Amino acid sequence: MAKEFSIPTYWKVPYQEEMTGKIRKIREREFQFSQKFFYPGGGGQLSDRGTIVYADKEFPIINVYKDEEGIWHEIKSKGNIEFEEGKEVLLKLDWKRRYSFMKAHSSQHLISHILEKIYQCRTLKANFEEGKVDIETSMKLSLEQVLKALEQANDIINSGTIIKSIVVDQEEYKKKFKQRTRGKTSDEKTVRLIQLGEDDGFDLVCCGGIHVKNLSEVKGIVLENLKGYTLKLLVDQYGLTFANQQRKMMIVLEELTQKKDEKLVEMIQNKLNSFDVLQSGNVKLLKMIFSNLQHWKITINGLSCVFFELLEIDRQAIQSAAKEMIEGFLVVIIGKNEILYILSSDESIPANEVSKKLLEITKNKGGGNKAFAQISIQKVENPLKLVKDVIKNF
Numbered sequence: 058m059a060k061e062f063s064i065p066t067y068w069k070v071p072y073q074e075e076m077t078g079k080i081r082k083i084r085e086r087e088f089q090f091s092q093k094f095f096y097p098g099g100g101g102q103l104s105d106r107g108t109i110v111y112a113d114k115e116f117p118i119i120n121v122y123k124d125e126e127g128i129w130h131e132i133k134s135k136g137n138i139e140f141e142e143g144k145e146v147l148l149k150l151d152w153k154r155r156y157s158f159m160k161a162h163s164s165q166h167l168i169s170h171i172l173e174k175i176y177q178c179r180t181l182k183a184n185f186e187e188g189k190v191d192i193e194t195s196m197k198l199s200l201e202q203v204l205k206a207l208e209q210a211n212d213i214i215n216s217g218t219i220i221k222s223i224v225v226d227q228e229e230y231k232k233k234f235k236q237r238t239r240g241k242t243s244d245e246k247t248v249r250l251i252q253l254g255e256d257d258g259f260d261l262v263c264c265g266g267i268h269v270k271n272l273s274e275v276k277g278i279v280l281e282n283l284k285g286y287t288l289k290l291l292v293d294q295y296g297l298t299f300a301n302q303q304r305k306m307m308i309v310l311e312e313l314t315q316k317k318d319e320k321l322v323e324m325i326q327n328k329l330n331s332f333d334v335l336q337s338g339n340v341k342l343l344k345m346i347f348s349n350l351q352h353w354k355i356t357i358n359g360l361s362c363v364f365f366e367l368l369e370i371d372r373q374a375i376q377s378a379a380k381e382m383i384e385g386f387l388v389v390i391i392g393k394n395e396i397l398y399i400l401s402s403d404e405s406i407p408a409n410e411v412s413k414k415l416l417e418i419t420k421n422k423g424g425g426n427k428a429f430a431q432i433s434i435q436k437v438e439n440p441l442k443l444v445k446d447v448i449k450n451f
């Protein structure tokens with residue numbers, strides 16, 4: 058006989074941060090509890106994390122997943138504690154993570170609804186991380202289309218739209234809901250539906266994930282990136298922080314691009330050094346620079362070159378940002394610890410050929426490939442002048 062369906066606790070009380078339960082089964086470092094309190098993942102939403110408290114000790118949960126036997130919770134180590142089936146445990150959620158997923162997931166319902174409504178664009182896949190929503194769409198959307206959809210979404214978020222969870226059997230589902238379900242329909246005996254809006258709502262999908270009670274909790278959605286069929290969004294304070302960072306960079310870039318004198322390099326250096334931001338901030342700024350190289354272009358020997366002295370920037374930041382570099386340029390950066398980085402997106406001047414010539418002169422250490430090379434510039438008096446001379450004679 059098929060197992061009776063019981064509504065999981067995480068659907069019933071999604072806002073509860075802790076709960077007592079009993080150990081039902083033990084398998085190595087994995088447990089089943091009497092309460093389905095931790096979400097096992099699914100539908101793009103990652104599984105919950107948290108701890109269990111047993112014998113006055115806390116055990117972090119490193120994985121939660123579901124198999125045919127039920128929901129398993131894996132802990133890192135049992136230590137020297139003897140766990141017993143039937144004993145009581147306290148289950149504690151990593152609430153910050155869970156709540157963030159609830160908000161991200163709920164935002165995705167709304168965005169997918171709007172994209173379908175105004176562009177007949179379906180959501181093929183969605184993934185969530187803390188504050189992040191990635192959506193794979195059925196058609197390529199333009200930036201304008203996405204911004205229009207986001208504007209509508211943020212209006213709905215601001216108006217305080219409720220989200221309802223409805224659990225019905227297959228018969229009732231067919232009768233009342235199937236017709237107006239967006240996306241995949243369900244053949245399950247018990248169907249869980251998520252509705253946006255009062256009464257019959259304006260959007261209905263079959264979904265087993267966890268959502269907020271009211272869309273106003275999301276606060277807002279901001280576009281992080283749009284590439285091909287992938288839409289990357291940030292929600293809640295993650296979106297706001299990102300929007301401010303981006304604006305700050307744009308203001309700096311606007312200031313810089315209005316000036317055309319040779320002090321530019323020095324100014325960029327000062328601006329970057331004055332940014333008391335994490336390396337990730339540096340990567341973002343570098344990406345912006347790499348995708349706008351024409352603003353700092355100097356032509357030497359017919360080649361488009363850009364020179365920077367960015368003493369706070371290291372190899373990792375440069376390499377992660379280099380993916381955004383536009384075609385046909387040679388970029389030379391003096392970075393952290395007296396290292397000179399050479400990046401080339403111009404086939405006629407490979408980075409390693411430039412570094413080879415520099416090494417012959419400086420006798421320092423270095424190397425690289427066609428796209429990226431680095432050399433030490435210790436004891437080199439005017440490294441930028443030296444590189445310029447090498448390029449002149451290339």
Ligand SMILES: [Zn+2]
Binds near residue numbers: 166
């Ligand atoms: Zn959902």
